[in-house]
Amino acid sequence: MRITVLAGGVGGSRFVRGVREECARRWPDGDGGTEASVTVVVNTGDDIWLSGVRLMPDFDSLLYSLAGVNDTERGWGRAGETERVSAELREWGVGWPWFTLGDLDLGTHLARTAWLREGLTVSQVAERLQRRWPLGVRLLPATDTEVDTQVRVADADGAGPETSAEREMHFQEWWTRYRATLPAIAFRQQHIDEARPAPGVVEAISDADLVLIAPSNPVVSIGTILAVPGMREALAATPAPIVGVSPIIGGKVVRGMADACLPAIGVETSAEAVGRHYGFRRDGGLLDAWLVDETDAAAAASLTAEGLPAASAPLWMHDLDRSAALAGAAMDLAAATRRTGD
Ligand code: GDP
Ligand code: CA
Numbered sequence: 001m002r003i004t005v006l007a008g009g010v011g012g013s014r015f016v017r018g019v020r021e022e023c024a025r026r027w028p029d030g031d032g033g034t035e036a037s038v039t040v041v042v043n044t045g046d047d048i049w050l051s052g053v054r055l056m057p058d059f060d061s062l063l064y065s066l067a068g069v070n071d072t073e074r075g076w077g078r079a080g081e082t083e084r085v086s087a088e089l090r091e092w093g094v095g096w097p098w099f100t101l102g103d104l105d106l107g108t109h110l111a112r113t114a115w116l117r118e119g120l121t122v123s124q125v126a127e128r129l130q131r132r133w134p135l136g137v138r139l140l141p142a143t144d145t146e147v148d149t150q151v152r153v154a155d156a157d158g159a160g161p162e163t164s165a166e167r168e169m170h171f172q173e174w175w176t177r178y179r180a181t182l183p184a185i186a187f188r189q190q191h192i193d194e195a196r197p198a199p200g201v202v203e204a205i206s207d208a209d210l211v212l213i214a215p216s217n218p219v220v221s222i223g224t225i226l227a228v229p230g231m232r233e234a235l236a237a238t239p240a241p242i243v244g245v246s247p248i249i250g251g252k253v254v255r256g257m258a259d260a261c262l263p264a265i266g267v268e269t270s271a272e273a274v275g276r277h278y279g280f281r282r283d284g285g286l287l288d289a290w291l292v293d294e295t296d297a298a299a300a301a302s303l304t305a306e307g308l309p310a311a312s313a314p315l316w317m318h319d320l321d322r323s324a325a326l327a328g329a330a331m332d333l334a335a336a337t338r339r340t341g342d
Helices: 010-026 057-067 084-092 103-117 122-131 171-177 201-206 222-227 231-237 258-265 271-278 294-305 320-341
Strands: 002-007 037-042 048-050 053-055 138-141 149-154 166-170 184-189 210-213 242-245 289-293 310-313
Touching: 002 010, 002 201, 002 222, 010 037, 010 057, 010 320, 037 057, 037 201, 048 171, 053 103, 057 103, 057 122, 057 138, 084 103, 103 122, 122 138, 138 201, 149 171, 166 171, 184 222, 184 258, 201 231, 210 320, 222 231, 242 320, 258 271, 271 289, 271 294, 289 294, 289 320, 294 310, 310 320
Parallel strands: 002 037, 002 210, 037 138, 210 242, 242 289, 289 310
Antiparallel strands: 048 053, 149 166, 149 184
């Protein structure tokens, strides 16, 4: 069984841990691991140069979480790290004062930057970073070139309602400094036209038995992956069923601020609207099937009535068991879709 997952950071990590666990249960290798192979195509739109180092927030979230070294209380960074270096950088006026990086996390950024300076590609660096821990899955950055997401916002200077100034800022500034409170007008991935899927990504999609779209931010996580030229073509061509999992439950984002992103692309914050936004493959869209929460069962029914396969299951990933059950529901939906679709 070869499974390829498209994922962002927080929702992505919880989901991929569930996929890994469910694979170990369904296809055990006798060693606590799995005979299935899981590849994760990771969003790189949040990446940024800051304080002289390259950050890859979603990649690192997945790396730390799958390695079990993440800080579960803060929700970001490494467990047990101090912030002495960040405090020192603040004294020097380097970086963003509102953006704290833990010391162990900074070690990752230094190592990554050193390797990039030696001439390694982003995916070669990603490969080296994940060699350190037995993750049980393979992480591939969506693309090797820098496609940092920029957000166009209204009145970014806080100059008051009488001005209608617009400006662009890096997604990370909008997200962490302004907590996504400045209304986003548009998202733009820089240099996206020149980007290509990183080595191994197209193969991971075309050779998969199943492709899963994690319950990640549809705009800045999944949207960025899909915007890489060649990605949609690979997804359209794969013989594998493609099943998406809704990041929206009962009209609300579960964790994160996707509701601040969806209006900018004209999509309502609902499981049904996001499913329709991804679209169904038979109409030229992305999905073969869409999984929504039990509380959104009516949305699943109305999509299915239109011939767009959808199902409902508990989508809250409160713990590993529930993440694994969710991954299992997505696998079962794929199998059912394949049977009825043929
Ligand atoms: P980010 O890169 O850190 O923003 O994380 P992602 O893009 O991977 O995921 C953010 C999305 O995950 C948010 O829109 C949430 O709605 C969604 N999410 C987080 N936790 C859960 C959960 O337990 N269940 C579901 N269905 N979605 C979740
Ligand atoms: Ca992210």
